[in-house]
Amino acid sequence: MTTDLLLGATALTTGLVAGLFAAFAYAVMPGLRRVDDVAFVQTMRGVNVAIINPVFGLLFGGSLVLGIASTVVVRGEDAFAWAVAGLVGYVLTLVVTIARNVPLNEALENGTDASPRLREAFERPWTRWNLVRTATNVASTACWLVALALA
Numbered sequence: 001m002t003t004d005l006l007l008g009a010t011a012l013t014t015g016l017v018a019g020l021f022a023a024f025a026y027a028v029m030p031g032l033r034r035v036d037d038v039a040f041v042q043t044m045r046g047v048n049v050a051i052i053n054p055v056f057g058l059l060f061g062g063s064l065v066l067g068i069a070s071t072v073v074v075r076g077e078d079a080f081a082w083a084v085a086g087l088v089g090y091v092l093t094l095v096v097t098i099a100r101n102v103p104l105n106e107a108l109e110n111g112t113d114a115s116p117r118l119r120e121a122f123e124r125p126w127t128r129w130n131l132v133r134t135a136t137n138v139a140s141t142a143c144w145l146v147a148l149a150l151a
Helices: 003-032 037-050 054-073 080-110 115-150
Strands: none
Touching: 003 037, 003 054, 003 080, 003 115, 037 080, 037 115, 054 080, 054 115, 080 115
16 A cells, blocks of 8 residues: 555545534534434434444544554654644544543433433533544544645
């Protein structure tokens, strides 16, 4: 695999994950803000189950694997600092997702309170952390694109 192809694949997979998170920020969550509590909780529970699929797993995990490989391949080149920044940005995305969004998803799934309480405990913090991971993921994608341009 050539360096350009590897960096391009890294930028593509990272960008696709960033796009998913961004779509939640600018379309999905604002749309769900308009529904009642029961519909909100049911929909987010459904989304949280549906997102665990091979395509998401390949993109989410593949971005990390490709990022590590890309960083190793460009070591000593002009693109290296940008690759490191891209990798760090994506690792931050993973940390936020695993430490913040996933526990909120699990609490929503396992919650037995009335829907208004479940929604109140979930919606704002999940949306806030989704914005953080969107920003880190978009920044990571931008870094991979710069690394690709420099390679």
